[in-house]
Amino acid sequence: MRRVQAPPRVTLLLGMANTSISSYDEIAGMYHELWADWYLPAAMPALERLLFSRLPHGACVLDLCCGSGHVTKELVARGYQVTAVDNSAELIAIAQRNLPGVDFRVQDARDLQLEKRYDAVLSTFDSLNHILELDGLRRVFAGVQRSLKPGGLFLFDMNLEEAYSADLRQWAVDISDTSVGLVRGVFDPISKMARTELIWFVRTGQDNLWRQHRSVVKQQCYSQSEILLALTEAGFRGVEAVQSRDAGVVSELGFGRVFFLAGASVQRE
Ligand SMILES: C[S@@+](CC[C@H](N)C(=O)[O-])C[C@H]1O[C@@H](n2cnc3c(N)ncnc32)[C@H](O)[C@@H]1O
Secondary structure, three states, X not given: OOOEEOOOOOEEOOOOOOOOOOOOOOOHHHHHHHOOOOHHHHHHHHHHHHOHHHOOOOOEEEEEOOOOOHHHHHHHXXXXXXEEEEOXXXXXXXXXXXXXXXXXXXXXXHHOOOOOOEEEEEEOOOHHHXXXXXXXHHHHHHHHHHHEEEEEEEEEEEEOHHHHOOOOOOOEEEEOOOEXXXXXXXXXXXXXXXXXXXXXXXXXXXXXXXXXXXXXXXXXXXXXXXXXXXXXXXXXXXXEEEEHHHHOXXXXXXXXXXXXXXXXXXXXX
């Protein structure tokens, strides 16, 4: 995964396993409580500049790897027609509770099955670093290409190697009256895989009992050239890599993070 100044009280790495059951499921509440609201304010200038400013009101937008729906909420507030997809059933359940009218689907981004075509696909908060093999990333890009209208836009951000360079082996702890969260991470520069251990204790309300949730989530670090080549091979055009700072992200969120913007091909079957 990547180096992150956690919101607002924890420093963490995030990632997830390439399995049919999401490694976010067990710690979905922890993700939603501790980090879900952190990304958007910092990333907003980039999303505004690279995507929102180019979309008409009412555009059809796919929120790919939507998590517990905090970016989805913003898309809805902007008047877009939104579909949101994630492979964590638990995160989708939280999102659905908070945004009952939205079309949420539990799907793997590598195997998108969508009947409609979109003006834009957005995938935020280094979600695509959670795709652990380059071939999987290629499948995601092919599925996004199929899901876009001709000329539609695809925007996502990913962490490059610099983002994984922080030493986060010590446990970072977040304590509140009802929960205790612990996070630590490690990055292997040979395999380029980041591994994050998460432990979350939640007070149950009965006899001061605490329930423990544990998970290990993984992220894969790709090079900028691998990502650009995979986009081009998937048929995207006008492919650009925009450094966070150039996209207007000034906080630590931008450290080692790059925004990728690509247009769907115009000629479609
Ligand atoms: C760091 S979270 C970001 C969530 C959301 N985009 C946000 O900005 O809050 C990464 C998300 O990617 C999702 N994810 C990881 N691998 C996935 C896959 N293969 N298919 C669909 N979603 C996936 C996780 O479940 C998680 O919700």
